[in-house]
Amino acid sequence: MGLVVQKFGGTSVGSSERIQNVANRVIEEKAAGNDVVVVVSAMGKTTDELVSLSKELNENPSKREMDMLLTTGEQITISLLSLALQAKGHDAVSLTGWQAGMKTEEVHGNARITNIETVRIKQYLKENKIVVVAGFQGITENNEITTLGRGGSDTTAVALAAALEAEKCDIYTDVTGVYTTDPRYVKGARKLNSISYDEMLELANLGAGVLHPRAVEFAKNYEVKLEVRSSLEKERGTIIKEEAEMEDNLLVRGIAFEDNISRVTVIGMEDDIYTLPSIFSLLAKHHINVDIIVQSVTSAKSAVSFSVKTEELQRTLSVLEAQKRNLQYEEVEHENGLSKVSIVGSGMVSNPGVAAKMFEVLQDSKVQVKMVSTSEIKVSTVVVQKDMVKAVEALHETFELTNERVGK
Ligand code: ASP
Numbered sequence: 001m002g003l004v005v006q007k008f009g010g011t012s013v014g015s016s017e018r019i020q021n022v023a024n025r026v027i028e029e030k031a032a033g034n035d036v037v038v039v040v041s042a043m044g045k046t047t048d049e050l051v052s053l054s055k056e057l058n059e060n061p062s063k064r065e066m067d068m069l070l071t072t073g074e075q076i077t078i079s080l081l082s083l084a085l086q087a088k089g090h091d092a093v094s095l096t097g098w099q100a101g102m103k104t105e106e107v108h109g110n111a112r113i114t115n116i117e118t119v120r121i122k123q124y125l126k127e128n129k130i131v132v133v134a135g136f137q138g139i140t141e142n143n144e145i146t147t148l149g150r151g152g153s154d155t156t157a158v159a160l161a162a163a164l165e166a167e168k169c170d171i172y173t174d175v176t177g178v179y180t181t182d183p184r185y186v187k188g189a190r191k192l193n194s195i196s197y198d199e200m201l202e203l204a205n206l207g208a209g210v211l212h213p214r215a216v217e218f219a220k221n222y223e224v225k226l227e228v229r230s231s232l233e234k235e236r237g238t239i240i241k242e243e244a245e246m247e248d249n250l251l252v253r254g255i256a257f258e259d260n261i262s263r264v265t266v267i268g269m270e271d272d273i274y275t276l277p278s279i280f281s282l283l284a285k286h287h288i289n290v291d292i293i294v295q296s297v298t299s300a301k302s303a304v305s306f307s308v309k310t311e312e313l314q315r316t317l318s319v320l321e322a323q324k325r326n327l328q329y330e331e332v333e334h335e336n337g338l339s340k341v342s343i344v345g346s347g348m349v350s351n352p353g354v355a356a357k358m359f360e361v362l363q364d365s366k367v368q369v370k371m372v373s374t375s376e377i378k379v380s381t382v383v384v385q386k387d388m389v390k391a392v393e394a395l396h397e398t399f400e401l402t403n404e405r406v407g408k
């Protein structure tokens with residue numbers, strides 16, 4: 001007996017049948033003797049559809065109104081799920097983010113949770129109710145409705161699990177767990193039994209969409225026991241915890257990839273201490289997210305390359321162009337159609353040569369590496385987009401992540 005937080009994503013609540021199915025999963029947990037708090041996303045592609053709808057009316061919508069609009073998606077699901085639970089004879093109550101006490105900072109579109117006032121939820125739990133909370137939303141000090149960023153329902157669930165000191169937080173989704181890489185692209189991809197918080201955080205940040213990065217951060221900081229599992233199948237999913245199991249103790253645990261990356265190179269600035277800060281504080285001021293940075297110097301002139309998401313490229317180029325006189329560069333070059341392929345694994349910390357092996361594999365596959373960045377437990381490379389899947393497949397094979405090798 002304890003408290004369990006269950007989270008169901010968009011596809012898991014995408015239709016009335018799916019909501020029935022979710023209601024059954026909730027009831028099972030309750031019948032096992034647990035208190036249950038359920039967090040849900042908007043049904044199916046609702047959030048995307050609302051975004052498109054807004055664009056028909058306003059190309060450049062204000063973030064406040066977008067939050068007002070997008071939070072309606074989750075509000076539909078909480079009421080429908082509560083109705084389904086009530087129809088099955090269970091006492092359920094739905095709560096929006098603000099009713100659930102989800103306080104956030106004063107930022108629209110990507111707010112961080114600052115505090116959760118759990119009094120109301122705890123009262124309902126005491127009354128033996130199933131509490132259904134809208135994911136992805138919160139409220140500011142000034143009673144403004146906010147959202148936590150796309151995919152943020154995961155974060156709602158983990159933050160609630162931390163605040164309520166839940167026994168575990170189960171993230172129910174349309175896949176059976178966290179995979180070595182995306183099974184839609186790589187046939188040999190397999191489900192991991194467990195993965196560490198740090199590895200999961202890297203993978204989530206590197207484009208593996210299965211969990212919201214901030215949810216993993218929360219889970220790590222508050223040691224929330226997390227499991228990613230299927231809402232349709234009964235099999236166990238992937239456990240995310242401090243240290244992953246030995247049985248899965250591979251050098252590389254997962255491979256993430258992301259396309260639509262562009263590389264920008266600023267050529268011919270003086271090589272002095274002002275070069276890097278002047279470029280990057282300018283970009284930061286315009287909220288342009290820069291990823292990998294490489295600087296090279298030849299005869300006192302510098303070439304600074306960095307990667308951005310392709311959707312940010314035009315803006316990046318205009319910001320640089322507008323400051324050409326100030327920055328005093330000679331020219332700016334760019335290249336589109338790139339991807340980022342990254343290998344992640346805690347085993348790298350104590351095993352040198354992983355990056356070298358990665359580069360050899362890519363060379364053997366005739367994949368040119370355009371940029372590199374590393375952390376203690378990951379190596380990221382930027383490659384041409386058309387080589388992305390080939391690179392992932394080769395790395396998956398070399399680092400022994402494919403199905404057949406497991407258990408050997
Ligand atoms: N409905 C929101 C989204 O689509 C939040 C979530 O699903 O986690 O991004």
Ligand code: MG
Nearest residue numbers: 009151209210
């Ligand atoms: Mg999600």
